[in-house]
Amino acid sequence: MKEFKVRKGLLASLFVTAGILAACGGGEEEASQSKEEKVTVDIFQFKVEFKDQFEDVVELYEKENPDVNIDITTVGGGEDYGAALRSRFASGNEPAIFNIGGPQDVADWKEKLTDLSDTKAAGAALDGTLDGVTVEKEVLGLPYNQEGYGFVYNTRLFEEAGIDPASITDFASLEKAVKTLDSKKEELGLEAVFALPGKEAWVTGLHLSNTFLAPEFNHNVLDTFAADKVEFKYGDAFKKILDLQNDYSAQPSVSLDYSQQVEELFSLERVAIIQQGNWVYGSIAGIDQELADSGVGMMPIPVDGYEEGGLPVGVPMYWGVNSAKDEKVVEASKEFMDWLYTSDAGKKAVVEDFKFIPAYEGYDTSKITDPMSKAIYDASEAGETIGWVFMGYPTGWGEGEVGASIQKYLSDEASWEEVIESAKKAWETNRSK
Secondary structure (H helix, E strand, C coil), X not given: CCCCECCCCCCCCXXXXXXXXXXXXXXXXXXXXXXXXXXXXXXXXXXXXXHHHHHHHHHHHHHHCCCEEEEEEECCCCCCHHHHHHHHHHCCCCCCEEEECCHHHHHHHHHHECCCCCCHHHHHECCCCCHHHEECCEECCEECCEEEEEEEEEHHHHHHCCCCHHHCCCHHHHHHHHHHHHHCHHHHCCCCCECCXXXXXXXXXXXXXXXXXXXXXXXXXXXXXXXXXXXXXXXXXXXXHHHHHHHCECCCHHHCCHHHHHHHHHCCCCCCEEEEEHHHHHHHHXXXXXXXXXXXXEECCCCCCCCCCCEEEECCCEEEEECCCCHHHHHHHHHHHHHHHHCHXXXXXXXXXXXXXXXXXXXXXXXXXXXHHHHHHHHHHHXXXXXXXXXXXXXXXXXXHHHHHHHHHHCCCCCHHHHHHHHHHHHHHHHCC
């Protein structure tokens, strides 16, 4: 497990005689007492994409608030944040601030979550963004941001292949575009049309499955959380999109990871389309700034047989504050969250440095500059989105069941029927507990 931490200087203990203290007028004693009163807030968070920028903002906050010390540990990317978080709590080294994903996580961690209803951030949260973390009027989490995903594509390659992205409105038109790109791989310099990261169970088991289960659950995460069973009404459409990606993907897809997909293949223009979200902007920009700023677009993943599709948009994670911590630590944690999302300096960092789509009121959204985030924001404003229901899946079901079974399917170790039946049984078993 990779851990990245922000550490400050060590506190020095001064052992001096009473006579020296008297001679110095007690100045050193006062300084020591001041340092002892400093509050330390440990943050355990998952988003590797903004780790460096987050650390820079924390330094700014500490300069403005010298009585607070913030330590950050980031676990994400290829690591399982949920497992790492459980391990961290089991060790007794509990963080003050940690991440939860929605109603299922709220149920799992409720005894460790502070009511954040009285925070400025909760008051500024956009309508609907707190629904999944509110229990009996208690707000138990604060949204990171809004994110969206779909098929991220290379606009230059589409233009050179003679494909108008606006013409892709359903599975048939997507399949036609993919076959056109495939027929022109050599002249376009492509290794493949897609890069399907089958190694990443979250891509298939959470994000891709969400696209086909959201219509079944009315795009509502609370309906999903309350459901005793899953039917996979759009299971055939799910299979079509998975097969299309795999059949035209760089291979072997089952061992392809996020870094290879985004950095080695898409950012170097060796593939034309990837299933990802606006969070990949920083990775692409780190390799090709021009491509990131003006050479990518995003389109919805079509659900065959469902006409009301759009980009899946939602809150990726929430900040929870550990209720088991000392009152001073809890208050310092809440104050930091308020500063991050409601102060002028914090809001500037959220949009301009983190490249977040804000989930709070009072932001200058004209500062949203990268094309993927703009597409998501515009789709959200126009109401052309579908819900993020995977936060209401049973604990571990998305990655541990669906994602793992899809890996077997991609390896020809399981049929699609076996993937669906296994997922149905696992859902019902979990909900019946």
